[in-house]
Amino acid sequence: MKILVPVKRVIDYNVKVRVKSDNTGVETQNVKMSMNPFDEIAIEEAVRLKEAGKATEIIAVSVGPSQCQETLRTAMAIGADSGILIETDETVEPLNVAKLLKAVVDEQSPDIVIMGKQAIDDDSNQTGQMLSTLLGWGQATFASKVELEDGSAKVTRELDGGLETLSIKTPCIITTDLRLNEPRYASLPNIMKAKKKPMETKSPSDYGVEISNRLEILKVEEPAARAGGITVPDVDTLIDKLKNEAKVI
Amino acid sequence: MSILVIAEHDNQSIKDATLSTIAAAKEIGGDITVLVAGQGCDGAAQAASQIEGVSTVLKADDASLSHNLAENLAPLVADTVKSKGCEHVLAPGSTFGKGFLPCVSALLDVQQLTDIIGVEGADTFKRPIYGGQAIATVKTSDAIKVMTVRATAFDKVAASGGSASVEDLGGASNSGLSSFVGQELSVSERPELTSAGVVVSGGRGVGSSDDFKIIEALADKLGAAVGASRAAVDSGYISNDHQVGQTGKVVAPELYIAVGISGAIQHLAGMKDSKIIVAINKDEEAPIFQVADYGLVADLFDAAPALTEKL
C-alpha cells in the first residue's frame, strides 16, 4: 500500500500576515514559512498507517518554488520515504495543482492520497476534491478518523452538524481535519536521516500540465479595522453598556 | 444571466445559509434557479419555491442523493449547469458546499472561488485569505463562474413571497465509489451557531467539560448559541461542531461573548465580524481585547456566573 501526501509551503500559522502597501499581495519577504498545518496532519496519518503495518511507502509531493525542498525534507523527517518537487515560481491555482497531482498519481500509482483539507494561505479547500474528480476516485473530506479495510476506507468526517461516517472504495482521496491526529515533532536523528532520502525535482511541463491561471488578483487589502473598545470595571457596568449603549440585550 | 444555486436543506426545509447564498446571487443579478437534490425532498423543493427572487426550482429526488455524496451530487450539478446554460453556480460555504462544489468545478474545468464575501461585478468578487487577515478582490476569466458564499456576509433573502415553478429533474446515478455508514448529529435546543443573534463561546480557560456548564448557563440566559475555541474542542469540553474560527464556523452575531479565549488569529477569523464583541479574560494582555468592544479583565469563574445571575 502506497500513500501519496501533497504538502504546501505557506506562511507559518503564528505569523501575523501583513498586506503590502501597494495592495498587490501580502508580505512574504523575511517571513517564516512552514508546512501547511493540515498537510502535517496528513503526513502524520500516513506515517501512523505505515507504523501500523498497513502502508509500505509514503511519497511526499510539493508544487512551488525551490524552497519547497525544505517542506519536503520536513515531511521526510516526519516519516515520508521520498519526495517529489514540481518546481515553479508561478502562482499555481488549486485546479492546476490538482491536474499536476493527477499526473503524479498516474505515474506513481498510490492506493491513497491523504492531503490537507485546506491551505491556510488562500483558504481554498478545493484541491483534494478536484483531484478525486479528475481521477474518478471516491473522496472523504474533513476526516477526523481513518480506518483502512480491505479495498475500502472507513472515514469519519467533521461536518457542520456533527460527525458522519462514510465508506469509500480505495483508491481514494482523504482530506484531513484538525482532530485526525497530533503531528509529532521530527527528532534530530530523523531530520538528519531525511537529508539522505531521495528527492526528485520536476517541472510542470514534465507532467504535460500548462500553468494557465484563471484568476486575476486585482487588489489585496487589510480587512476593515474594528473601532477600539473599552475596558469595563465590573459585571454591572458590562450589563449597563450592553443594554443602554450597544443595545444588544 | 442564469444563476444556479445549490440548496442546502434537510429534505423538509431550506437551511438559512441557502437564503444568504441566494442574496449573493441577487447581487450578481440574473435569473435564479435553485437546485434541491436529496431523497424525499419534496418539502424542501416546495419551501424553495416560496423564496423571494427565485424563478425556478429544480428537484432531483433519488436514493443516491440522500447524503450529499460528492461523487453522486457533482455530476448532477455539472450536467444541470450545461443543459441549462448557467453562467454562475453558487453554493453555501458550509461543509456541504465545500465538500462537493470543487468536484463540480473540476468537471467543468473551472477555477472555483471559495467563500466570497462581496460581489463587485459579474466576474469580480471579494474573498478573505489568510484566515481573514487580508481581503482579496479577484477577477475570474472562466466562462462559468463557480463559487461558495460565506453566509455571514450576505443578509438572507425572505423565505416567503416567491412563487417559483418546480421542475422535476428525475433521478441521479450512484457512482458506487462511496456509501454512507452512519452519523452522529448534534442535537441541541439552542439556536444554531451560524445564524444565532447571540453567541457565547468558551475557551481553554474554562478548564473542563463540567465547567463548560458555566458557558451554557450564560448562553441559555441570553437565548444564545454556544461556541468554542479549538483548544476547548480539542480538550473535549464540547463537540467539534461548536468550533468557531478559520477552520471551524464563521459567525457574525449581534453579540459575541468570548470567555477564557485568548484571541488567536485563527479564532478571530471566525468571529471578528460580530457586531458587538465582549471578552472576559483574566489576562489583560490577551489579544482578544484588541477586537473587543467591551473587555472585562476578570476570573471567568466569578464573572460568567455573576453575569448569568444579573442579566
Ligand SMILES: Cc1cc2nc3c(=O)[nH]c(=O)nc-3n(C[C@H](O)[C@H](O)[C@H](O)COP(=O)(O)OP(=O)(O)OC[C@H]3O[C@@H](n4cnc5c(N)ncnc54)[C@H](O)[C@@H]3O)c2cc1C
Ligand atoms: C491550522 C490551524 C487552524 C486553527 N483553527 C482554529 C479555529 O478554527 N478556531 C480556533 O479557535 N482556533 C484555531 N486554531 C488554534 C489557535 O491557534 C489557538 O490555539 C486557539 O484558538 C486557542 O484557544 P483558546 O483561546 O481557548 O486557548 P488559549 O490560547 O490557551 O487561551 C486561553 C485563555 O483563557 C484565559 N484564562 C485562563 N483561565 C482563565 C480564568 N479562570 N478566567 C478568565 N480567563 C482565563 C487565559 O488568559 C487565555 O487568554 C487553529 C490552529 C491551527 C494551527
